[in-house]
Amino acid sequence: MNWGPEVIRKATPLLVILAALALIVPVQMKVDAVRLEHKLTPAGEERAGRSAVEVIATVGLGGFRGLAVDYLWFRTMQMQAERRYYEIALLCQLILKMEPYFPQIWAFHAWNMAYNISVETPDKEGRWRWIEQSLDILEGENQGLALNGDSYVLYWELGWIYYHRCTPKGRDDHGRYFASQVARRHASRRREGEGALSVVFRLAEENFRAAAEKDDISPLMRRRAQGMAVHAMEARGDWAGAEREWLRLIDESPPDEDTARNGLNNFYMGIIFRYHAQGNAEESRRWFGRLQKHFPEHTLSYEETLKQAGRELGDIMGRE
Numbered sequence: 001m002n003w004g005p006e007v008i009r010k011a012t013p014l015l016v017i018l019a020a021l022a023l024i025v026p027v028q029m030k031v032d033a034v035r036l037e038h039k040l041t042p043a044g045e046e047r048a049g050r051s052a053v054e055v056i057a058t059v060g061l062g063g064f065r066g067l068a069v070d071y072l073w074f075r076t077m078q079m080q081a082e083r084r085y086y087e088i089a090l091l092c093q094l095i096l097k098m099e100p101y102f103p104q105i106w107a108f109h110a111w112n113m114a115y116n117i118s119v120e121t122p123d124k125e126g127r128w129r130w131i132e133q134s135l136d137i138l139e140g141e142n143q144g145l146a147l148n149g150d151s152y153v154l155y156w157e158l159g160w161i162y163y164h165r166c167t168p169k170g171r172d173d174h175g176r177y178f179a180s181q182v183a184r185r186h187a188s189r190r191r192e193g194e195g196a197l198s199v200v201f202r203l204a205e206e207n208f209r210a211a212a213e214k215d216d217i218s219p220l221m222r223r224r225a226q227g228m229a230v231h232a233m234e235a236r237g238d239w240a241g242a243e244r245e246w247l248r249l250i251d252e253s254p255p256d257e258d259t260a261r262n263g264l265n266n267f268y269m270g271i272i273f274r275y276h277a278q279g280n281a282e283e284s285r286r287w288f289g290r291l292q293k294h295f296p297e298h299t300l301s302y303e304e305t306l307k308q309a310g311r312e313l314g315d316i317m318g319r320e
Contacts, residue, residue, distance in 0.1 A: 072091055072095050086117065089109065089113065092112065093109070101147060102148075103151040103154050104153060106147075106153075107144070107153050109137055110135075110138045110144070111134070113131070113133050114130065114135075114161050114165045117130050118131050118134075124174035128177065128178055134165075138161075150215070152210075152211040152212070152216055153216075155208070156208065158207045159229075162201075163204035163228065163231070166181075167197055169235070179199070182196070182203070183195075183199040186199060186203065201232045201235040204232040208228040209225070209226070212229070223260070224259070227260065230246055230249070230263065230267075233245065234267060243264070243290070246260055246267060264294065265291070268288075268291040268295075269305070269309040269312065271287045272284050272305060272306065272309055273306060285302060288305060
């Protein structure tokens with residue numbers, strides 16, 4: 001290779017970076033030793049058993065690690081706008097090597113796998129493999145939740161992927177197949193006589209409830225997580241329990257917030273319409289009575305309520 005002036009000029013920034021890294025490594029190792037001695041390093045961040053890439057990305061970058069993470073995250077957002085989903089996955093992996101205690105990146109990485117990448121795969125088996133990878137990213141050994149279990153973000157994301165991506169709720173033609181794979185994945189936790197969809201919605205409910213209990217969640221997001229847990233109860237057929245939970249959330253909600261009231265109203269409308277569609281007019285009218293009890297301002301007749309429910313809920317329930 002001809003090391004002319006132009007080549008040397010272009011190579012100079014790289015040589016400077018390499019020289020800086022060489023100087024930083026011993027200093028950073030001393031800093032890390034002090035952190036370990038005084039127990040300032042988060043549990044699980046010790047370098048034993050870590051790959052060379054992880055060591056370079058953490059020790060080698062030293063104090064520049066935060067800047068590198070910020071830059072790569074910025075590039076990830078740019079790639080999102082450009083729909084470069086596979087490259088995003090690679091960048092997320094690199095960011096998480098440098099900063100594993102960044103729950104938003106774990107959540108985004110899993111979402112990108114479950115939604116952006118999986119839908120580009122036409123066959124259900126291939127699509128499921130990407131969704132399963134998203135689940136591994138969140139709940140696998142030494143992965144997202146294992147390292148960031150104090151954050152609500154990952155519980156919320158895992159609950160949503162179960163609730164929406166792994167069932168017909170997500171409008172994917174293979175939703176029931178995904179549910180069967182999730183049930184197989186969690187076979188040891190499957191209750192006797194429990195169907196695959198019920199397993200998935202129960203997992204979703206558990207994760208939404210776990211999200212609601214985390215200290216870093218805002219009051220508004222806590223109520224949303226609690227509401228999603230109730231939606232999961234509805235989906236697995238625990239209607240009596242769902243009604244109790246909606247009424248409890250209404251009591252606990254701020255006076256100016258109607259989220260829980262709207263949830264209960266839609267819950268009643270859905271059951272009324274579902275029983276009517278099944279030809280069970282008696283049960284349909286019984287639930288209509290409960291709607292009138294808790295919403296005395298509801299002045300529509302039973303027939304008018306059915307028409308409204310059909311307009312608002314018929315298409316959704318038909319797809320399920």
